[in-house]
Amino acid sequence: MRKSWLSLLTLGFALPAIAVIWTSQDTSRFFAAFAEPPDLLRGCTDVPEAMALATELRDRALRVERYMQSIDEKKAELAAAERALVVKLTELRAQKNGLETRRDTDTAAVRSDIDRLVAVYDQxxxxxxxxxxxxxxxxxxxxxxxxxxxxxxxxxxxxxxxxxxxxxxxxxxxxxxxxx
Structure with a gap:
């Protein structure tokens, strides 16, 4: 009976969290509500199981909130890295185009020199x-x-x-x- 009760409570807290994540809303507002002990526990301080469950849920909510903050930080880092890569890619493409232009110019110059040399030998x-x-x-x-x-x-x-x-x-x- 106790395990099914805990499963139902876990499911009751997990479904709103999943719904919030699914809709991509700001999850910090949702989990911040669980960081403080609810007023419902005021009269239940003499029930150790209820206090343990409330403590466990509060700790989980805090861990989830920290995890979501770390995910947001990692998203920001990834976005910055992506911008840096785009800048580097643009720079490398410009360098590649410059090298191709220079190579084409050098090839044309060599061909011109060879053509002049061939004209000399023809004469x-x-x-x-x-x-x-x-x-x-x-x-x-x-x-x-x-x-x-x-x-x-x-x-x-x-x-x-x-x-x-x-x-x-x-x-x-x-x-x-x-x-x-």
Missing amino acids: MKPVEAAAVLTNLPADFAAEILMRVQPETGAKIIASVEPRQAAMLTAQMGARNVRNR
């Missing part, structure tokens, strides 16, 4: 261009040969010694395979 005599290209690294020489006019490239390769021409041709073929 050179094939024998002179061949002499210079044989002294460059093979991958760089192959890149230039791939970009010059086909007729000019053929004349330059014809002016290079056969073993060097074979190596440059292989390098040009390997470049095409790597880019696929």
Whole structure:
């Protein structure tokens, strides 16, 4: 009988608390009413079970109130952390866009430089261009040969010694395979 009575009292106090939480109202006002001993206990001070129950309920109400305050504090901390993360994310996106712009600018500058260099080799005599290209690294020489006019490239390769021409041709073929 005693356990069912305590269960009913617990249920009686739990249902309003759940209803308040469910409707997202300010729960501190609700639980603050239980922090002070109710006037109903004035005549029950000689019943130890009633006093123990009232004390237990008051303690629970105080714990719930402290818990709700800590939840509110954590919500505020989470909101501040979220704002900080949004600011950091915006900053990182701006930096990323700046890096992409800089990379695109650098890539365009490199392409422009290579195009100018290719134009120079297009204007050179094939024998002179061949002499210079044989002294460059093979991958760089192959890149230039791939970009010059086909007729000019053929004349330059014809002016290079056969073993060097074979190596440059292989390098040009390997470049095409790597880019696929």
